[in-house]
Amino acid sequence: RRAAVSPDDGPPLVVISNRMPDAAPSGDARTRNVGGLVAALEPALAARGGLWLGWSGRARAGQHRDLAIDRSVVPARASFDFEPRWHELYYNGFANRSLWPLFHSLPERARYADDEWAAYVEVNEVFAEAASRVTSRNGTIWAHDYHLLLVGAALRRRGFTGRLGHFLHIPFPPLDLLETMPWAPEIVSALLAFDLLGFHTRRFAANFLACARELAGAERIAEDALRVQGRVVRARAFPLGIDPAPFESPEDDEGVDEELAQLRTAMGDRQLVLGVDRLDYTKGIPQRLEAFARMLELHPALRGQVSMIQVAVPSRSDVPEYAAQRAAIEALVGHINGTLGEAHWVPVRYVYRSYGRTHLARLYREADVALVTPLRDGMNLVAKEFVAAQDANDPGVLLLSHFAGAAEEMRAAALCTNPYHRDGMANDLARALAMSLEERRARHAELLAMVHRTTSASWADAFLSALEG
Numbered sequence: 072r073r074a075a076v077s078p079d080d081g082p083p084l085v086v087i088s089n090r091m092p093d094a095a096p097s098g099d100a101r102t103r104n105v106g107g108l109v110a111a112l113e114p115a116l117a118a119r120g121g122l123w124l125g126w127s128g129r130a131r132a133g134q135h136r137d138l139a140i141d142r143s144v145v146p147a148r149a150s151f152d153f154e155p156r157w158h159e160l161y162y163n164g165f166a167n168r169s170l171w172p173l174f175h176s177l178p179e180r181a182r183y184a185d186d187e188w189a190a191y192v193e194v195n196e197v198f199a200e201a202a203s204r205v206t207s208r209n210g211t212i213w214a215h216d217y218h219l220l221l222v223g224a225a226l227r228r229r230g231f232t233g234r235l236g237h238f239l240h241i242p243f244p245p246l247d248l249l250e251t252m253p254w255a256p257e258i259v260s261a262l263l264a265f266d267l268l269g270f271h272t273r274r275f276a277a278n279f280l281a282c283a284r285e286l287a288g289a290e291r292i293a294e295d296a297l298r299v300q301g302r303v304v305r306a307r308a309f310p311l312g313i314d315p316a317p318f319e320s321p322e323d324d325e326g327v328d329e330e331l332a333q334l335r336t337a338m339g340d341r342q343l344v345l346g347v348d349r350l351d352y353t354k355g356i357p358q359r360l361e362a363f364a365r366m367l368e369l370h371p372a373l374r375g376q377v378s379m380i381q382v383a384v385p386s387r388s389d390v391p392e393y394a395a396q397r398a399a400i401e402a403l404v405g406h407i408n409g410t411l412g413e414a415h416w417v418p419v420r421y422v423y424r425s426y427g428r429t430h431l432a433r434l435y436r437e438a439d440v441a442l443v444t445p446l447r448d449g450m451n452l453v454a455k456e457f458v459a460a461q462d463a464n465d466p467g468v469l470l471l472s473h474f475a476g477a478a479e480e481m482r483a484a485a486l487c488t489n490p491y492h493r494d495g496m497a498n499d500l501a502r503a504l505a506m507s508l509e510e511r512r513a514r515h516a517e518l519l520a521m522v523h524r525t526t527s528a529s530w531a532d533a534f535l536s537a538l539e540g
């Protein structure tokens with residue numbers, strides 16, 4: 072453990088994220104940290120001798136200046152403990168009850184509290200302070216996601232002159248919505264302290280560029296660039312992909328084999344429709360369940376012929392909106408099964424848990440249709456994982472929301488649907504279930520080529536070469 076490094080002796084690259092890989096506080100089984108992002112960033116960091124800075128996952132009063140640095144692991148890690156009040160005010164509060172809903176274009180779910188904003192400012196300062204202790208003045212820093220929108224400006228105030236990049240994993244909203252946030256001008260101005268801003272889609276980058284002009288007086292000097300106070304700031308799409316290998320050829324696992332055999336027996340000849348999401352109101356799970364039920368009403372011949380499995384991975388369960396969403400989903404599943412089911416047929420199987428990656432990959436492959444129908448999503452990696460997991464000779468169909476970032480790349484080959492239109496989604500699902508083998512193969516081949524083209528590794532390389540170049 073070392074308290075600091077000298078200004079010229081830091082690692083060439085520092086990645087900052089709120090959460091460190093494998094530091095999940097209890098009660099929140101959010102699994103993204105074991106997923107594609109870590110897999111993408113760890114090799115990029117390791118190759119550059121870089122360091123990962125984040126929250127330790129623990130809360131202890133008065134300890135946040137105590138930076139624990141571990142250089143014995145690759146990549147090296149630095150972490151600090153949160154003040155206990157930050158979890159409620161900064162994390163559950165401003166990050167997850169203000170920024171998360173607003174940035175997903177759900178302003179009626181957002182609420183704005185001055186003490187939560189103050190905590191958000193404070194925590195971003197603390198991250199900047201920690202980062203300035205582990206980097207050299209001219210190093211490269213890459214910050215991630217909506218928790219750290221202010222960290223670039225806070226680093227510049229501390230005299231950091233190196234390259235600063237930010238990648239936003241969630242959508243960036245249009246101006247009309249962003250303006251409902253009382254601190255929108257402060258947030259946009261702070262983002263302009265970065266040299267490069269990355270988004271999943273061109274649409275989100277364009278939203279940002281428009282907000283920067285309107286709210287911070289930045290001048291548009293190129294399709295992807297702004298001038299602000301004599302500096303150039305670029306904003307571009309860098310769509311995140313996956314590492315397809317573990318989904319194409321999952322590891323052998325006897326436990327999973329047995330589970331899958333039991334599932335096949337239970338399903339018999341029925342077709343399987345699958346949804347896998349963190350339990351989050353942005354994922355549109357109730358709307359999807361309603362559409363599935365509606366399909367059974369509109370197409371009674373499908374009754375008894377198809378079952379849906381919805382995996383809802385526990386997430387942010389101490390935020391009241393998430394507890395309410397869970398209750399709504401559970402009531403809806405009960406209602407659908409009670410009104411449409413038979414003693415010998417359960418329309419919807421609902422599981423509130425997380426699965427290991429091998430299990431997930433096998434489940435994807437088993438499905439005839441994946442319902443990836445968020446109301447709004449930054450990218451949605453489940454869509455790409457599902458494609459990678461299919462049997463190319465007999466692939467399942469991806470039914471994808473227009474409002475997932477993934478639709479920008481997958482629109483032409485996936486079957487796209489509007490989760491706000493229940494009858495439309497019901498009919499799109501019926502169409503997916505009836506799709507010919509020939510059409511399924513053609514669509515899948517195109518999607519698979521795309522999943523191979525943009526992977527998590529190529530994403531990290533593209534962002535870092537744009538930042539460093």
Ligand code: GDG
Nearest residue numbers: 102103106240349384425426427428448449450451452453
């Ligand atoms: C945010 C943005 C953006 C799911 N269930 C289990 C499990 N997962 C894994 C999936 C996938 C990941 O979690 C979920 O990623 P998504 O992209 O679908 O969604 P978010 O969690 O909302 O992630 C999103 C992403 O950041 C990256 O930038 O795409 O738009 O909202 O990898 O496989 N993993 C395991 N067990 C599960 O039960 N092990």
